[in-house]
Amino acid sequence: MSAAEPSVDLALARAHGLADDEWERILEILGRTPSYSELGIFSVMWSEHCSYKSSKLHLKQLPTRAEFVLEGPGENAGAIAIGDGLAAVFKIESHNHPSFVEPKQGAATGVGGILRDIFTMGARPVASLDSIRFGPLDDARHRHLLAGVVEGIGSYGNCVGVATVGGETGFHECYRGNILVNAFNVGIVDADRIFRATASGVGNPVIYAGSKTGRDGIHGASLLASAEFDEESDAKRPTVQVGDPFTEKCLIEACLELMRTDSIVGIQDMGAAGLTCSSFEMASRGGTGIEMNLDRVPRRAAGMTPYELLLSESQERMLLVARDGEEERVCEVFHRWGLDAMVVGRVTADGRMRIHSDGEEVVDIPVDPVAASSPELDRPAREPAELRERQKLDPTSVAPEEDPEAALEALLDTPELGSKAWIWRQYDQLVQGNTVLGPGGDAALVRVKREDGTPTRKALALSVDCNPRFCFLDPRTGTLAAVAEAARNVACTGARPMALTNCLNFGNPEKPEIMWQLREAIRALGEAAEALGTPVVSGNVSLYNETLGVPIHPTPTVAMVGLLDDWERHAVSHFTAPDLAVVLLGETREELGGSLWLARRRGLEQGAPPAVDLPAELRLQRLLARGVAEGLITSAHDVSEGGLAVALAECCITGPERLGAEIELADRLRPDALLFGESTGRVVAAGADAAALLAAAEAGGVPARAIGRTGGDRLRIGDGRGDAWIDAGLARLHRLWSNALPRRLAEPGEGA
Secondary structure, eight states, X not given: OOTTSOXXXXXXXXXXTOOHHHHHHHHHHHSSOOOHHHHXXXXXXXXXXXXXXXXXXXXXXXXXXXXXXXXOBTBSSEEEEEETTEEEEEEEEEOHHHHHHSHHHHHHHHHHHHHHHHHTTTOEEEEEEEEEEESOTTSHHHHHHHHHHHHHHHHHHHHHTOEEEEEEEEEOGGGTTOOEEEEEEEEEEETTOOOOOOOOSTTOEXXXXXXXXXXXXXXXXXXXXXXXXXXXXXXXXXXXXXXXXXXXXXXXXXXXXXXTTTOEEEEEEOOTTHHHHHHHHHHHHHTOEEEEEGGGSOBSSTTOOHHHHHHOOOSSEEEEEEOTTOHXXXXXXXXXXXXXXXXXXXXXXXXXXXXXXXXXXXXXXXXHHHTTTOOOOOOOOOOOTTHHHHHOOOGGGSOOOSOHHHHHHHHHTSTTTSOOHHHHTTSOOSGGGOEEEOTTSSSEEEEEEOTTSOEEEEEEEEEEEOOHHHHHHOHHHHHHHHHHHHHHHHHTTTOEEEEEXXXXXXXXXXXXXXXXXXXXXXXXXHHHHHHHTOOEEEEEEEOOOEETTEEOOOEEEEEEEEEESOTTSOOBSSOOSTTOEEEEESOOOXXXXXXXXXXHHHOOOOSOOOOOOHHHHHHHHHHHHHHHHTTSOSEEEEOOTTHHHHHHHHHHHSSSSOOOEEEEOOOOSOHHHHHHOOOSSOEEEEESOHHHHHHHHHHTTOOEEEEEEEOSSEEEEEOSSSOEEEEEEHHHHHHHHHTTTTTTTTOOOOOO
């Protein structure tokens, strides 16, 4: 042990986030006290962020297989076959804690990390989504956090040349102490050229490639992303990584060039826990060991210790296993792209990680107990005592809405429902030339091209969704709703939902109430994925999202990928022409629980969230695919947050030209529930032939009725008895909606 290294004991292990029983297990595995570097390795590999120790027992129940699934959970990303010999590779991940500490770099490196997960599989990244959530914008800090996160996402994606085509942005008091930044990416690869993160072939060289290693990001995974925030969180700023998108672009091109050869056996990015995680996970998957010399690791800081080199999370770095004899060819490609590349080790047969530095062996650890057989916890779970009380809502005690038009205007003016153009206009949505539908609609639509640029007729539909209020009131129903909404949004384009990836954002799992929320959400995720035929092919779990003991609302974010066979036959979410029939698909029930209207207009966040009927959702998705393909549906917009009145207003004001509608709703429901309730499984569709669409709906078992026609410059919603609940000019609605964010950020708005 170097004289500069601290003495390793139980106290130091605790300071590294290890539990007492984990310390005892380390002593048993090694038969001795670990070195300082070995302690660091155990602390990051057994951290919540890397080991999933609180969730992996429950994640095993998720449906992950289908005939089109080429790669499920366990690799860097999931992959599905999409025809024409191609595959879509995709995943969503969190960068919550770093983004709260340092918003621009935290968000930027989140984007960089998810891009590496995709091209590590051999796929060219083609499109990104983001799901970001903040506290109220009357808080100056959250205005700063929003601006920094958006700048980080935009600057990284724009510079690296990958379009950001959609996403979601939410605001709620529960995120005041802990924001969420979830990043999604999808790439395209030949289905028979998918690469895995496996260290196989005894004697094969292990190659470090990319940027040099510095001291940024040390313990980002174990002590920043695997613990609650407290008064000292700002002191963790040095643990946030710093990204360089221009280096990442070179790394993408170098890796994809090499992947067109037979030189590479396995490859993994150095993300969380850096060199440690990549080497141990690759060896674990291959059933092998690795012998490594840290003296050969390129570095940008003098005097770095083995501990620092192993735990650094410096960005834009890869670890490769090449075929023996191909070292020079591999390194030459990286050097030609201006990147460092160096053989740092060899694959061994003994299943151990042996690491040397300055002529000394500083690490000698069996691989399997650190990686594949890391701790797996069955934590106690208990339903929150206040949950049943929270779900109670007596509708008669809720004052009826006296001015529905004012309520609509107020909802469109909220940060939750207002236009997010201020955000997505900072993103390059068109780079690579694949974007058919960009931000602002229900789902993005991206054309599929081969690696050589040859276009196909296919397109991928992409959506990311979650309603945290629903999940707070009932984690199971809220998660069912998240999966259903993500699939419904994809289906609104005419695409068939295929598979999903998820990011499970929760509080401290050591609290039984939080663990119960997580367990319920995972069960519901599996139930919905099974029912809708959309297997879970990848994902991420982000826990300890709480500050000073106050957790976020459960936020199981779902990103859905769908396939459209002909990209030219798609629907949009806004009305496209006058004199089209407007048809409401799905059933409206008297459900006010969990609605934004109830929260914003009555100050209540309670009640049971709307029920989710998964078989009905599946029938609706099939109807949408058929209706769009046959030309019966030209526009389709999901009815979700804000309810039917908000959905109709969005259909009128979100297109390139505002187009009104005359609507009649003859339902004998409570008017505020009819207008602003958030019953699931509904879509506002428009087409030229109402009779044909209604017939198709009847044949498909989907409730449907014609409710009006498009045209004019007003949205009128009548009560079916000659009076109008709402009769609003589109110019005013658009002005309120388009300025909802800018006026809170003191930014120029869009005018009328």
